[in-house]
Amino acid sequence: MTFKELQVIEPILKALEEKGYTIPTPIQTQAIPILLNGKDLLGCAQTGTGKTAAFAIPILQHLFLDKTRNRNQRQIKALIVTPTRELAIQIADNFTEYGQYTDIRNTVIFGGIKQGSQTNALQRGIDILVATPGRLLDLMNQGFISLKNIEYFVLDEADQMLDMGFVHDIKKLIAKLPEKRQSLFFSATMPKSIVELSTKILGNYEEVTVKPEQATAERVGQAVYFVSKADKPKLLVHVLKEENVASTLVFSRTKHGADKVVKILSKSNITADAIHGNKSQNARQRALSNFKEGKTKVLVATDIAARGIDISDLALVINYDIPNIPETYVHRIGRTGRASASGISISFCDVEERAYLRDIEKLIRQKVPVIANHPFLDESKEESTQTKKPQSNNRPKQAESNTKGL
Ligand code: AMP
Numbered sequence: 001m002t003f004k005e006l007q008v009i010e011p012i013l014k015a016l017e018e019k020g021y022t023i024p025t026p027i028q029t030q031a032i033p034i035l036l037n038g039k040d041l042l043g044c045a046q047t048g049t050g051k052t053a054a055f056a057i058p059i060l061q062h063l064f065l066d067k068t069r070n071r072n073q074r075q076i077k078a079l080i081v082t083p084t085r086e087l088a089i090q091i092a093d094n095f096t097e098y099g100q101y102t103d104i105r106n107t108v109i110f111g112g113i114k115q116g117s118q119t120n121a122l123q124r125g126i127d128i129l130v131a132t133p134g135r136l137l138d139l140m141n142q143g144f145i146s147l148k149n150i151e152y153f154v155l156d157e158a159d160q161m162l163d164m165g166f167v168h169d170i171k172k173l174i175a176k177l178p179e180k181r182q183s184l185f186f187s188a189t190m191p192k193s194i195v196e197l198s199t200k201i202l203g204n205y206e207e208v209t210v211k212p213e214q215a216t217a218e219r220v221g222q223a224v225y226f227v228s229k230a231d232k233p234k235l236l237v238h239v240l241k242e243e244n245v246a247s248t249l250v251f252s253r254t255k256h257g258a259d260k261v262v263k264i265l266s267k268s269n270i271t272a273d274a275i276h277g278n279k280s281q282n283a284r285q286r287a288l289s290n291f292k293e294g295k296t297k298v299l300v301a302t303d304i305a306a307r308g309i310d311i312s313d314l315a316l317v318i319n320y321d322i323p324n325i326p327e328t329y330v331h332r333i334g335r336t337g338r339a340s341a342s343g344i345s346i347s348f349c350d351v352e353e354r355a356y357l358r359d360i361e362k363l364i365r366q367k368v369p370v371i372a373n374h375p376f377l378d379e380s381k382e383e384s385t386q387t388k389k390p391q392s393n394n395r396p397k398q399a400e401s402n403t404k405g406l
Helices: 010-019 026-036 051-065 085-098 116-124 133-141 158-163 167-176 192-201 213-219 229-243 255-267 281-292 326-333 351-364 381-393 397-403
Strands: 040-044 078-081 106-109 128-131 152-155 182-187 205-209 221-226 248-251 272-275 298-301 316-319 344-349
Touching: 010 051, 010 085, 026 040, 026 051, 026 205, 040 051, 051 078, 051 085, 051 152, 051 182, 085 106, 085 128, 085 281, 106 116, 106 133, 116 133, 128 133, 133 167, 158 167, 158 182, 158 192, 167 192, 182 192, 229 248, 229 255, 229 316, 229 344, 255 272, 255 298, 272 281, 281 298, 316 326, 326 344, 326 351, 344 351
Parallel strands: 040 182, 040 205, 078 128, 078 152, 106 128, 152 182, 221 344, 248 298, 248 316, 272 298, 316 344
Antiparallel strands: none
């Protein structure tokens, strides 16, 4: 299957070719024809599957072919709502790239920075708006944005949206959308609350499900180091020096933990930066671009901050701690080995995290190979594994709901 066979039009094909996309991913193969047909879509898929292009290409194509679209007085015809600023910026960048040979304009709005440049862009006129919910409602209330001309509406990462407490904002938004529109709803997981929300948004829809867990886990080379909590900093420095790769993403469960890891690395002269919710938007963007440009070797991120960040050529992912939700592990390791590439994922597992590791192995239906010959091996593993076993049923409720579906 090729993009041409999916009836994608020439100006978009040209842009995709330049991006090096030759074969559509499974979600693209399934979703593009449905969307070009004008149907609503329920997509059960997460970031890393190519879902952005799956919705961006048909929206660009519809708008490009729309003879009624007024190029001199642009109206917002497509709205994409996504939970995080990073994801919003990335989606807008993708629209710009895929639409570079069309005359379709987009802009992105999100909170945490002054609104001036965003309202200027809106006033110059755009066809597509990518937004996080809070800033969108804010600018709607101030009269900078009207949704009355929306023909295409995408709710992205719906499960994370609910986890982050955006449910009321979303309901307010839906109430302002025109009845007649094409709606797309994406979520990595489909618990009851999400299904309910989707029924409020979608009309007569088709469903596409892409389950990348198994595929991701098969593509990425994995290893686990058994280590005591106290030795994790030393092991991290050791592994980074041994692996000596250009770019490493280190996951930390907490914001505080992420900052601590950066300090440890700085002491060992390894350039590192952290991104998490306590950092300003500018600091996060700076950290991200320094990392992408190779100025910092290591980026330390929490799960929420890292979700959706698209960094190509990421050679190594390190789980500084083991996530207590197995799906989070799959999402983390999927940051390396994106689309068709392969990568390496290394996990540091202390005694208290062994139960989490077992849950992960159950989900991915494979054993993660253990690295037995390293200087910080935690010898107490057998006994501790036994005594700590009940822990997997004893997870903190808060952590569970926070990371659900990540
Ligand atoms: P997404 O799930 O939209 O975040 O996409 C994940 C990554 O896959 C991004 O880096 C995209 O640029 C890349 N990608 C999307 N579609 C394709 C494709 N058909 N071929 C190769 N890479 C792709």
